[in-house]
Amino acid sequence: xxxxxxxxxxxxxxxxxxxxxxxxxxxxxxxxxxxxxxxxxxxxxxxxxxxxxxxxxxxxxxxxxxxxxxxxxxxxxxxxxxxxxxxxxxxxxxxxxxxxxxxxxxxxxxxxxxxxxxxxxxxxxxxxxxxxxxxxxxxxxxxxxxxxxxxxxxxxxxxxxxxxxxxxxxxxxxxxxxxxxxxxxxxxxxxxxxxxxxxxxxxxxxxxxxxxxxxxxxxxxxxxxxxxxxxxxxxxxxxxxxxx
Amino acid sequence: xxxxxxxxxxxxxxxxxxxxxxxxxxxxxxxxxxxxxxxxxxxxxxxxxxxxxxxxxxxxxxxxxxxxxxxxxxxxxxxxxxxxxxxxxxxxxxxxxxxxxxxxxxxxxxxxxxxxxxxxxxxxxxxxxxxxxxxxxxxxxxxxxxxxxxxxxxxxxxxxxxxxxxxxxxxxxxxxxxxxxxxxxxxxxxxxxxxxxxxxxxxxxxxxxxxxxxxxxxxxxxxxxxxxxxxxxxxxxxxxxxxxxxxxxxxxxxxxxxxxxxxxxxxxx
Numbered sequence: 001x002x003x004x005x006x007x008x009x010x011x012x013x014x015x016x017x018x019x020x021x022x023x024x025x026x027x028x029x030x031x032x033x034x035x036x037x038x039x040x041x042x043x044x045x046x047x048x049x050x051x052x053x054x055x056x057x058x059x060x061x062x063x064x065x066x067x068x069x070x071x072x073x074x075x076x077x078x079x080x081x082x083x084x085x086x087x088x089x090x091x092x093x094x095x096x097x098x099x100x101x102x103x104x105x106x107x108x109x110x111x112x113x114x115x116x117x118x119x120x121x122x123x124x125x126x127x128x129x130x131x132x133x134x135x136x137x138x139x140x141x142x143x144x145x146x147x148x149x150x151x152x153x154x155x156x157x158x159x160x161x162x163x164x165x166x167x168x169x170x171x172x173x174x175x176x177x178x179x180x181x182x183x184x185x186x187x188x189x190x191x192x193x194x195x196x197x198x199x200x201x202x203x204x205x206x207x208x209x210x211x212x213x214x215x216x217x218x219x220x221x222x223x224x225x226x227x228x229x230x231x232x233x234x235x236x237x238x239x240x241x242x243x244x
Numbered sequence: 245x246x247x248x249x250x251x252x253x254x255x256x257x258x259x260x261x262x263x264x265x266x267x268x269x270x271x272x273x274x275x276x277x278x279x280x281x282x283x284x285x286x287x288x289x290x291x292x293x294x295x296x297x298x299x300x301x302x303x304x305x306x307x308x309x310x311x312x313x314x315x316x317x318x319x320x321x322x323x324x325x326x327x328x329x330x331x332x333x334x335x336x337x338x339x340x341x342x343x344x345x346x347x348x349x350x351x352x353x354x355x356x357x358x359x360x361x362x363x364x365x366x367x368x369x370x371x372x373x374x375x376x377x378x379x380x381x382x383x384x385x386x387x388x389x390x391x392x393x394x395x396x397x398x399x400x401x402x403x404x405x406x407x408x409x410x411x412x413x414x415x416x417x418x419x420x421x422x423x424x425x426x427x428x429x430x431x432x433x434x435x436x437x438x439x440x441x442x443x444x445x446x447x448x449x450x451x452x453x454x455x456x457x458x459x460x461x462x463x464x465x466x467x468x469x470x471x472x473x474x475x476x477x478x479x480x481x482x483x484x485x486x487x488x489x490x491x492x493x494x495x496x497x498x499x500x501x502x503x504x505x506x507x508x509x510x511x512x513x
Contacts, residue, residue, distance in 0.1 A: 076333030083329040084352035
Protein backbone atom coordinates (compact mmCIF):
# COMPACT_ATOMS: atom_id res chain seq x y z
CA UNK A 1 0.00 0.00 0.00
CA UNK A 2 2.64 2.45 1.08
CA UNK A 3 4.65 1.70 -2.03
CA UNK A 4 1.75 2.37 -4.35
CA UNK A 5 1.07 5.70 -2.71
CA UNK A 6 4.66 6.67 -3.34
CA UNK A 7 4.41 5.57 -6.96
CA UNK A 8 1.35 7.73 -7.40
CA UNK A 9 3.17 10.73 -5.96
CA UNK A 10 6.23 10.22 -8.09
CA UNK A 11 5.20 8.65 -11.37
CA UNK A 12 8.45 9.66 -13.13
CA UNK A 13 9.87 6.31 -12.08
CA UNK A 14 7.15 4.57 -14.08
CA UNK A 15 8.00 6.45 -17.25
CA UNK A 16 11.75 6.05 -16.98
CA UNK A 17 11.16 2.34 -16.52
CA UNK A 18 9.14 2.30 -19.75
CA UNK A 19 12.06 3.62 -21.77
CA UNK A 20 14.00 0.38 -21.84
CA UNK A 21 11.17 -1.85 -23.15
CA UNK A 22 10.40 0.87 -25.71
CA UNK A 23 13.97 0.66 -27.00
CA UNK A 24 13.82 -3.11 -27.19
CA UNK A 25 10.70 -2.91 -29.32
CA UNK A 26 11.84 -0.09 -31.54
CA UNK A 27 15.44 -1.07 -32.13
CA UNK A 28 16.08 -4.73 -31.35
CA UNK A 29 12.61 -5.90 -32.39
CA UNK A 30 12.51 -4.01 -35.68
CA UNK A 31 15.97 -5.12 -36.76
CA UNK A 32 15.42 -8.79 -35.99
CA UNK A 33 11.97 -8.77 -37.55
CA UNK A 34 13.61 -7.69 -40.84
CA UNK A 35 16.52 -10.08 -40.73
CA UNK A 36 14.39 -13.12 -39.84
CA UNK A 37 17.36 -15.02 -38.40
CA UNK A 38 15.41 -16.33 -35.45
CA UNK A 39 12.80 -18.95 -36.32
CA UNK A 40 9.59 -18.04 -34.52
CA UNK A 41 7.07 -20.17 -36.40
CA UNK A 42 3.88 -18.42 -37.41
CA UNK A 43 4.62 -15.40 -35.25
CA UNK A 44 6.54 -12.36 -36.41
CA UNK A 45 9.67 -11.77 -34.35
CA UNK A 46 8.13 -8.68 -32.80
CA UNK A 47 5.14 -10.73 -31.65
CA UNK A 48 7.39 -13.47 -30.34
CA UNK A 49 9.51 -10.98 -28.44
CA UNK A 50 6.69 -8.93 -26.85
CA UNK A 51 5.99 -11.36 -23.94
CA UNK A 52 9.75 -11.67 -23.43
CA UNK A 53 10.12 -7.93 -23.08
CA UNK A 54 7.18 -7.82 -20.68
CA UNK A 55 8.79 -10.56 -18.59
CA UNK A 56 12.09 -8.71 -18.74
CA UNK A 57 10.59 -5.50 -17.42
CA UNK A 58 8.87 -7.45 -14.64
CA UNK A 59 12.20 -9.06 -13.78
CA UNK A 60 14.17 -5.80 -13.86
CA UNK A 61 11.59 -3.94 -11.79
CA UNK A 62 11.38 -6.66 -9.14
CA UNK A 63 15.00 -7.78 -8.93
CA UNK A 64 16.13 -4.49 -7.42
CA UNK A 65 13.48 -4.64 -4.72
CA UNK A 66 16.17 -5.77 -2.32
CA UNK A 67 17.82 -2.35 -2.65
CA UNK A 68 14.69 -0.78 -1.19
CA UNK A 69 14.83 -3.26 1.68
CA UNK A 70 18.49 -2.45 2.36
CA UNK A 71 17.53 1.22 2.32
CA UNK A 72 14.77 0.45 4.83
CA UNK A 73 17.32 -1.34 6.96
CA UNK A 74 19.61 1.69 6.96
CA UNK A 75 16.65 3.83 7.99
CA UNK A 76 15.45 1.57 10.82
CA UNK A 77 12.16 0.68 9.12
CA UNK A 78 13.12 -3.00 9.04
CA UNK A 79 13.77 -2.89 12.80
CA UNK A 80 10.40 -1.34 13.40
CA UNK A 81 8.70 -4.09 11.40
CA UNK A 82 10.62 -6.88 13.10
CA UNK A 83 9.78 -5.78 16.65
CA UNK A 84 6.08 -5.97 15.76
CA UNK A 85 4.15 -9.18 16.37
CA UNK A 86 3.39 -9.53 12.64
CA UNK A 87 4.72 -12.87 11.41
CA UNK A 88 7.92 -12.80 9.35
CA UNK A 89 6.24 -14.62 6.49
CA UNK A 90 3.45 -12.02 6.34
CA UNK A 91 6.04 -9.23 6.19
CA UNK A 92 7.72 -10.96 3.24
CA UNK A 93 4.41 -11.63 1.49
CA UNK A 94 3.52 -7.96 1.98
CA UNK A 95 6.72 -6.98 0.17
CA UNK A 96 6.01 -9.48 -2.58
CA UNK A 97 2.47 -8.17 -3.11
CA UNK A 98 3.71 -4.59 -3.24
CA UNK A 99 6.20 -5.66 -5.90
CA UNK A 100 3.37 -7.44 -7.71
CA UNK A 101 1.28 -4.27 -7.77
CA UNK A 102 4.22 -2.34 -9.23
CA UNK A 103 4.75 -5.12 -11.72
CA UNK A 104 1.16 -4.79 -12.90
CA UNK A 105 1.56 -1.09 -13.58
CA UNK A 106 4.79 -1.87 -15.41
CA UNK A 107 3.17 -4.73 -17.33
CA UNK A 108 0.25 -2.57 -18.41
CA UNK A 109 2.66 -0.01 -19.85
CA UNK A 110 4.63 -2.61 -21.77
CA UNK A 111 1.41 -4.16 -23.07
CA UNK A 112 0.32 -0.72 -24.27
CA UNK A 113 3.66 -0.23 -26.04
CA UNK A 114 3.29 -3.67 -27.65
CA UNK A 115 -0.16 -2.78 -28.92
CA UNK A 116 1.14 0.48 -30.35
CA UNK A 117 3.95 -1.43 -32.05
CA UNK A 118 1.28 -3.51 -33.77
CA UNK A 119 1.42 -6.72 -31.76
CA UNK A 120 -2.08 -8.28 -31.76
CA UNK A 121 -2.68 -9.13 -28.11
CA UNK A 122 -5.41 -11.55 -27.08
CA UNK A 123 -8.45 -9.81 -25.66
CA UNK A 124 -11.07 -11.30 -23.36
CA UNK A 125 -11.50 -11.89 -19.69
CA UNK A 126 -9.60 -15.15 -19.38
CA UNK A 127 -6.34 -14.15 -21.09
CA UNK A 128 -6.28 -10.81 -19.27
CA UNK A 129 -7.00 -12.40 -15.88
CA UNK A 130 -4.35 -15.03 -16.56
CA UNK A 131 -1.88 -12.36 -17.64
CA UNK A 132 -2.55 -10.40 -14.44
CA UNK A 133 -1.99 -13.48 -12.32
CA UNK A 134 1.23 -14.36 -14.16
CA UNK A 135 2.65 -10.83 -13.80
CA UNK A 136 1.72 -10.74 -10.09
CA UNK A 137 3.31 -14.11 -9.46
CA UNK A 138 6.41 -13.32 -11.52
CA UNK A 139 6.95 -10.01 -9.72
CA UNK A 140 6.45 -11.67 -6.34
CA UNK A 141 8.95 -14.40 -7.27
CA UNK A 142 11.75 -12.08 -8.37
CA UNK A 143 11.11 -9.56 -5.58
CA UNK A 144 11.34 -12.31 -2.97
CA UNK A 145 14.48 -13.66 -4.65
CA UNK A 146 15.86 -10.14 -4.44
CA UNK A 147 14.90 -9.95 -0.76
CA UNK A 148 16.78 -13.21 -0.08
CA UNK A 149 19.89 -11.75 -1.72
CA UNK A 150 19.50 -8.52 0.26
CA UNK A 151 19.29 -10.49 3.52
CA UNK A 152 22.54 -12.24 2.64
CA UNK A 153 24.66 -9.36 1.34
CA UNK A 154 23.13 -6.58 3.52
CA UNK A 155 24.90 -3.64 1.81
CA UNK A 156 23.86 -1.67 -1.24
CA UNK A 157 27.22 -1.86 -2.98
CA UNK A 158 27.42 -5.64 -2.85
CA UNK A 159 23.79 -5.92 -3.85
CA UNK A 160 24.24 -3.78 -6.96
CA UNK A 161 27.13 -5.97 -8.06
CA UNK A 162 25.25 -9.22 -7.54
CA UNK A 163 22.06 -7.80 -9.06
CA UNK A 164 23.88 -7.02 -12.29
CA UNK A 165 25.63 -10.37 -12.36
CA UNK A 166 22.36 -12.28 -11.94
CA UNK A 167 19.92 -10.36 -14.11
CA UNK A 168 21.64 -10.50 -17.47
CA UNK A 169 22.32 -14.25 -17.46
CA UNK A 170 18.76 -14.86 -16.26
CA UNK A 171 17.45 -12.85 -19.17
CA UNK A 172 19.69 -14.34 -21.87
CA UNK A 173 19.47 -17.90 -20.54
CA UNK A 174 15.72 -17.89 -21.05
CA UNK A 175 13.23 -18.09 -23.89
CA UNK A 176 12.57 -14.33 -23.71
CA UNK A 177 14.14 -13.28 -27.02
CA UNK A 178 14.79 -16.61 -28.76
CA UNK A 179 13.04 -19.97 -28.61
CA UNK A 180 14.38 -22.87 -26.53
CA UNK A 181 14.82 -24.99 -29.69
CA UNK A 182 17.50 -22.66 -30.95
CA UNK A 183 19.70 -23.03 -27.91
CA UNK A 184 22.64 -25.39 -27.54
CA UNK A 185 21.67 -28.18 -25.19
CA UNK A 186 23.63 -26.89 -22.18
CA UNK A 187 21.94 -23.52 -22.42
CA UNK A 188 18.56 -25.17 -22.83
CA UNK A 189 19.23 -27.07 -19.60
CA UNK A 190 19.97 -23.79 -17.82
CA UNK A 191 16.87 -22.18 -19.30
CA UNK A 192 14.76 -25.11 -18.09
CA UNK A 193 15.63 -24.38 -14.46
CA UNK A 194 15.32 -20.63 -14.91
CA UNK A 195 11.97 -19.44 -13.52
CA UNK A 196 11.95 -16.61 -16.08
CA UNK A 197 11.48 -19.21 -18.83
CA UNK A 198 8.23 -20.35 -17.25
CA UNK A 199 7.03 -16.77 -16.82
CA UNK A 200 7.78 -16.01 -20.48
CA UNK A 201 6.09 -19.21 -21.59
CA UNK A 202 2.95 -18.37 -19.61
CA UNK A 203 2.90 -14.79 -20.89
CA UNK A 204 3.41 -15.92 -24.47
CA UNK A 205 0.49 -18.35 -24.30
CA UNK A 206 -1.72 -15.77 -22.64
CA UNK A 207 -0.82 -12.79 -24.82
CA UNK A 208 -0.67 -14.25 -28.32
CA UNK A 209 -3.31 -16.22 -30.17
CA UNK A 210 -0.92 -18.15 -32.38
CA UNK A 211 1.63 -19.19 -29.78
CA UNK A 212 1.75 -22.93 -29.22
CA UNK A 213 2.43 -23.66 -25.52
CA UNK A 214 5.90 -25.12 -25.07
CA UNK A 215 5.70 -26.10 -21.42
CA UNK A 216 1.97 -25.73 -20.82
CA UNK A 217 0.23 -23.16 -18.61
CA UNK A 218 -0.36 -25.62 -15.78
CA UNK A 219 3.34 -26.40 -15.48
CA UNK A 220 4.24 -22.71 -15.85
CA UNK A 221 2.00 -21.65 -12.99
CA UNK A 222 2.95 -24.63 -10.84
CA UNK A 223 6.66 -23.81 -11.19
CA UNK A 224 6.15 -20.09 -10.53
CA UNK A 225 3.94 -20.72 -7.50
CA UNK A 226 6.17 -23.34 -5.90
CA UNK A 227 9.39 -21.38 -6.44
CA UNK A 228 7.71 -18.28 -4.97
CA UNK A 229 6.51 -20.22 -1.92
CA UNK A 230 9.94 -21.71 -1.32
CA UNK A 231 11.55 -18.27 -1.61
CA UNK A 232 9.00 -16.74 0.79
CA UNK A 233 9.81 -19.38 3.40
CA UNK A 234 13.53 -18.84 2.93
CA UNK A 235 13.20 -15.05 3.08
CA UNK A 236 11.06 -15.26 6.24
CA UNK A 237 13.91 -17.16 7.90
CA UNK A 238 16.59 -14.75 6.73
CA UNK A 239 14.68 -11.48 7.22
CA UNK A 240 15.30 -11.13 10.99
CA UNK A 241 19.04 -11.20 10.23
CA UNK A 242 18.72 -7.77 8.62
CA UNK A 243 18.14 -6.13 12.01
CA UNK A 244 21.22 -7.58 13.69
CA UNK B 245 10.67 1.58 48.14
CA UNK B 246 10.21 -1.24 45.64
CA UNK B 247 6.84 -1.39 44.02
CA UNK B 248 4.88 -4.56 44.78
CA UNK B 249 4.29 -5.13 41.04
CA UNK B 250 6.62 -7.47 39.20
CA UNK B 251 9.36 -5.62 37.32
CA UNK B 252 8.58 -4.64 33.71
CA UNK B 253 12.05 -5.79 32.62
CA UNK B 254 14.40 -8.15 34.38
CA UNK B 255 17.53 -9.77 33.00
CA UNK B 256 19.72 -12.54 34.39
CA UNK B 257 23.32 -12.65 33.18
CA UNK B 258 22.23 -11.44 29.74
CA UNK B 259 25.20 -11.88 27.41
CA UNK B 260 25.89 -11.34 23.71
CA UNK B 261 29.07 -12.24 21.93
CA UNK B 262 29.98 -11.22 18.36
CA UNK B 263 32.73 -13.61 17.29
CA UNK B 264 35.40 -12.81 19.85
CA UNK B 265 33.94 -9.50 21.06
CA UNK B 266 31.87 -9.56 24.23
CA UNK B 267 29.35 -6.80 23.44
CA UNK B 268 27.13 -7.41 26.47
CA UNK B 269 28.65 -9.20 29.44
CA UNK B 270 26.39 -10.80 32.11
CA UNK B 271 24.01 -7.87 32.51
CA UNK B 272 21.53 -8.01 35.40
CA UNK B 273 18.88 -5.32 35.26
CA UNK B 274 15.55 -4.80 36.94
CA UNK B 275 13.24 -2.04 35.75
CA UNK B 276 10.14 -1.28 37.85
CA UNK B 277 6.84 -0.99 36.03
CA UNK B 278 5.75 2.57 35.33
CA UNK B 279 9.23 4.10 35.61
CA UNK B 280 11.52 5.79 33.12
CA UNK B 281 14.83 3.97 33.10
CA UNK B 282 18.01 5.26 31.45
CA UNK B 283 20.78 3.08 30.12
CA UNK B 284 23.88 5.26 29.94
CA UNK B 285 27.27 4.64 28.48
CA UNK B 286 29.77 5.75 25.89
CA UNK B 287 29.40 4.62 22.28
CA UNK B 288 30.09 0.92 22.00
CA UNK B 289 29.31 0.20 25.66
CA UNK B 290 26.65 -2.34 24.71
CA UNK B 291 23.49 -0.26 25.17
CA UNK B 292 22.09 -0.82 21.70
CA UNK B 293 22.94 -4.52 21.76
CA UNK B 294 21.10 -4.82 25.08
CA UNK B 295 18.02 -3.12 23.61
CA UNK B 296 18.15 -5.35 20.54
CA UNK B 297 18.08 -8.42 22.76
CA UNK B 298 15.25 -7.09 24.93
CA UNK B 299 13.18 -6.26 21.82
CA UNK B 300 13.82 -9.76 20.36
CA UNK B 301 15.77 -8.45 17.36
CA UNK B 302 18.89 -10.30 18.47
CA UNK B 303 19.05 -13.60 20.35
CA UNK B 304 21.29 -13.57 23.43
CA UNK B 305 24.38 -15.80 23.48
CA UNK B 306 23.54 -16.77 27.05
CA UNK B 307 21.48 -15.60 30.00
CA UNK B 308 17.81 -14.73 29.98
CA UNK B 309 15.40 -11.82 30.21
CA UNK B 310 11.74 -11.18 30.89
CA UNK B 311 9.94 -8.23 29.35
CA UNK B 312 6.36 -7.42 30.36
CA UNK B 313 6.11 -10.84 31.98
CA UNK B 314 7.23 -12.86 28.93
CA UNK B 315 10.52 -14.59 28.20
CA UNK B 316 12.39 -13.03 25.26
CA UNK B 317 13.58 -16.43 24.02
CA UNK B 318 10.59 -18.67 24.59
CA UNK B 319 7.77 -16.18 23.93
CA UNK B 320 9.19 -13.61 21.48
CA UNK B 321 5.79 -12.90 19.91
CA UNK B 322 4.21 -12.20 23.29
CA UNK B 323 7.06 -9.79 24.03
CA UNK B 324 6.66 -8.11 20.62
CA UNK B 325 2.96 -7.55 21.22
CA UNK B 326 3.65 -5.90 24.57
CA UNK B 327 6.44 -3.51 23.59
CA UNK B 328 6.97 -0.46 21.43
CA UNK B 329 10.32 0.43 19.91
CA UNK B 330 11.73 3.65 18.52
CA UNK B 331 15.09 2.93 16.87
CA UNK B 332 17.92 5.44 16.93
CA UNK B 333 17.82 5.49 13.14
CA UNK B 334 15.04 7.49 11.55
CA UNK B 335 12.30 4.95 10.97
CA UNK B 336 9.40 7.12 9.80
CA UNK B 337 8.91 7.08 6.04
CA UNK B 338 9.48 10.53 4.56
CA UNK B 339 7.53 9.71 1.41
CA UNK B 340 4.32 9.18 3.38
CA UNK B 341 2.19 11.51 5.50
CA UNK B 342 1.99 11.27 9.29
CA UNK B 343 -1.35 9.50 9.10
CA UNK B 344 -0.06 7.02 6.50
CA UNK B 345 2.93 6.19 8.68
CA UNK B 346 0.56 5.61 11.58
CA UNK B 347 -1.68 3.41 9.41
CA UNK B 348 1.33 1.22 8.63
CA UNK B 349 1.96 0.74 12.36
CA UNK B 350 -1.73 0.04 12.95
CA UNK B 351 -1.56 -2.73 10.33
CA UNK B 352 1.65 -4.18 11.80
CA UNK B 353 0.06 -4.35 15.24
CA UNK B 354 -3.26 -5.57 13.94
CA UNK B 355 -5.27 -2.81 15.55
CA UNK B 356 -8.96 -3.46 14.71
CA UNK B 357 -9.96 -1.61 11.54
CA UNK B 358 -12.91 0.15 13.15
CA UNK B 359 -10.78 1.59 15.93
CA UNK B 360 -7.88 2.68 13.71
CA UNK B 361 -9.01 6.10 12.55
CA UNK B 362 -9.92 7.36 15.99
CA UNK B 363 -6.84 5.87 17.61
CA UNK B 364 -4.52 7.41 15.03
CA UNK B 365 -6.10 10.87 15.37
CA UNK B 366 -5.92 10.66 19.14
CA UNK B 367 -2.26 9.55 19.16
CA UNK B 368 -1.20 12.27 16.71
CA UNK B 369 -3.02 14.90 18.77
CA UNK B 370 -1.33 13.62 21.95
CA UNK B 371 2.07 14.11 20.30
CA UNK B 372 1.10 17.58 19.06
CA UNK B 373 0.98 16.54 15.42
CA UNK B 374 -2.73 16.97 14.66
CA UNK B 375 -2.16 19.87 12.28
CA UNK B 376 0.66 18.17 10.39
CA UNK B 377 -1.17 14.84 10.16
CA UNK B 378 -1.67 15.02 6.40
CA UNK B 379 1.68 16.53 5.47
CA UNK B 380 4.48 14.43 4.02
CA UNK B 381 6.90 13.47 6.78
CA UNK B 382 9.85 14.78 4.76
CA UNK B 383 8.50 18.29 5.45
CA UNK B 384 8.55 17.68 9.24
CA UNK B 385 11.19 19.12 11.58
CA UNK B 386 13.49 16.71 13.41
CA UNK B 387 11.49 17.02 16.62
CA UNK B 388 8.24 16.33 14.80
CA UNK B 389 9.71 13.20 13.17
CA UNK B 390 10.77 11.90 16.59
CA UNK B 391 7.36 12.62 18.08
CA UNK B 392 5.70 10.85 15.17
CA UNK B 393 7.96 7.83 15.71
CA UNK B 394 7.07 7.80 19.40
CA UNK B 395 3.37 8.03 18.45
CA UNK B 396 3.89 5.02 16.17
CA UNK B 397 5.62 3.11 18.97
CA UNK B 398 2.76 3.87 21.36
CA UNK B 399 -0.17 3.30 19.01
CA UNK B 400 -0.90 -0.20 20.32
CA UNK B 401 -0.54 0.96 23.98
CA UNK B 402 2.49 -1.17 24.83
CA UNK B 403 3.37 -1.92 28.45
CA UNK B 404 7.03 -1.12 27.77
CA UNK B 405 8.45 1.44 25.34
CA UNK B 406 12.09 1.23 24.22
CA UNK B 407 13.82 4.28 22.78
CA UNK B 408 17.37 4.24 21.46
CA UNK B 409 18.91 7.73 21.83
CA UNK B 410 15.52 9.48 21.51
CA UNK B 411 16.76 13.07 21.29
CA UNK B 412 20.02 12.65 19.40
CA UNK B 413 20.50 15.49 16.93
CA UNK B 414 17.58 17.58 18.23
CA UNK B 415 17.76 21.20 19.31
CA UNK B 416 17.02 22.02 23.00
CA UNK B 417 13.42 23.05 22.41
CA UNK B 418 12.64 19.89 20.46
CA UNK B 419 14.38 17.80 23.13
CA UNK B 420 12.28 19.28 25.90
CA UNK B 421 9.12 18.63 23.90
CA UNK B 422 10.10 14.95 23.53
CA UNK B 423 10.88 14.63 27.26
CA UNK B 424 7.59 16.27 28.15
CA UNK B 425 5.64 13.84 25.96
CA UNK B 426 7.47 10.82 27.40
CA UNK B 427 6.72 11.90 30.95
CA UNK B 428 3.09 12.52 30.02
CA UNK B 429 2.93 9.06 28.40
CA UNK B 430 4.16 7.43 31.59
CA UNK B 431 1.73 9.46 33.69
CA UNK B 432 -1.30 8.83 31.51
CA UNK B 433 -0.78 5.23 30.38
CA UNK B 434 1.53 3.93 33.12
CA UNK B 435 3.97 2.91 30.39
CA UNK B 436 7.41 1.72 31.43
CA UNK B 437 10.02 3.56 29.37
CA UNK B 438 13.59 2.41 28.78
CA UNK B 439 15.90 4.79 26.95
CA UNK B 440 19.55 4.62 26.00
CA UNK B 441 21.44 7.88 26.04
CA UNK B 442 24.82 9.43 26.49
CA UNK B 443 23.28 12.80 27.20
CA UNK B 444 23.72 13.64 30.90
CA UNK B 445 21.01 16.27 30.97
CA UNK B 446 18.53 13.82 29.46
CA UNK B 447 19.45 11.21 32.07
CA UNK B 448 19.10 13.70 34.90
CA UNK B 449 15.85 15.37 33.84
CA UNK B 450 13.97 12.42 32.41
CA UNK B 451 14.99 9.24 34.20
CA UNK B 452 13.86 7.83 37.54
CA UNK B 453 16.69 5.32 37.62
CA UNK B 454 19.88 4.87 35.65
CA UNK B 455 22.35 2.13 34.91
CA UNK B 456 25.75 3.01 33.51
CA UNK B 457 27.26 0.52 31.07
CA UNK B 458 30.91 0.29 30.22
CA UNK B 459 32.55 -2.32 28.00
CA UNK B 460 29.44 -4.49 28.01
CA UNK B 461 28.88 -4.50 31.76
CA UNK B 462 26.58 -2.56 34.08
CA UNK B 463 29.06 -0.83 36.34
CA UNK B 464 26.58 1.00 38.58
CA UNK B 465 22.83 1.54 38.92
CA UNK B 466 20.60 3.82 41.02
CA UNK B 467 18.55 7.01 40.96
CA UNK B 468 20.34 10.08 39.56
CA UNK B 469 20.66 11.58 43.06
CA UNK B 470 21.96 8.33 44.58
CA UNK B 471 24.62 8.12 41.91
CA UNK B 472 25.66 11.72 42.47
CA UNK B 473 25.91 11.16 46.23
CA UNK B 474 28.02 8.08 45.76
CA UNK B 475 30.42 9.97 43.56
CA UNK B 476 31.00 12.78 46.06
CA UNK B 477 29.63 16.08 47.38
CA UNK B 478 28.46 18.42 44.64
CA UNK B 479 29.05 15.87 41.89
CA UNK B 480 27.19 16.30 38.63
CA UNK B 481 25.93 13.40 36.58
CA UNK B 482 28.82 14.09 34.23
CA UNK B 483 31.21 13.45 37.13
CA UNK B 484 29.35 10.22 37.91
CA UNK B 485 29.75 9.18 34.31
CA UNK B 486 33.47 9.93 34.28
CA UNK B 487 33.97 8.14 37.57
CA UNK B 488 32.28 4.91 36.45
CA UNK B 489 32.78 4.80 32.70
CA UNK B 490 36.13 6.60 32.61
CA UNK B 491 36.58 9.84 30.73
CA UNK B 492 36.21 7.94 27.55
CA UNK B 493 33.35 9.50 25.66
CA UNK B 494 35.72 11.02 23.19
CA UNK B 495 37.75 7.97 22.27
CA UNK B 496 35.34 5.06 22.51
CA UNK B 497 33.03 3.90 19.80
CA UNK B 498 33.76 2.45 16.42
CA UNK B 499 33.70 4.17 13.08
CA UNK B 500 30.37 2.47 12.41
CA UNK B 501 28.80 3.97 15.55
CA UNK B 502 29.96 7.43 14.69
CA UNK B 503 28.83 7.19 11.09
CA UNK B 504 25.40 5.98 12.17
CA UNK B 505 25.03 8.66 14.83
CA UNK B 506 25.98 11.45 12.47
CA UNK B 507 23.72 10.11 9.77
CA UNK B 508 20.79 10.10 12.19
CA UNK B 509 21.68 13.55 13.45
CA UNK B 510 21.92 15.03 9.98
CA UNK B 511 18.65 13.50 8.92
CA UNK B 512 16.79 14.84 11.93
CA UNK B 513 18.54 18.19 12.06
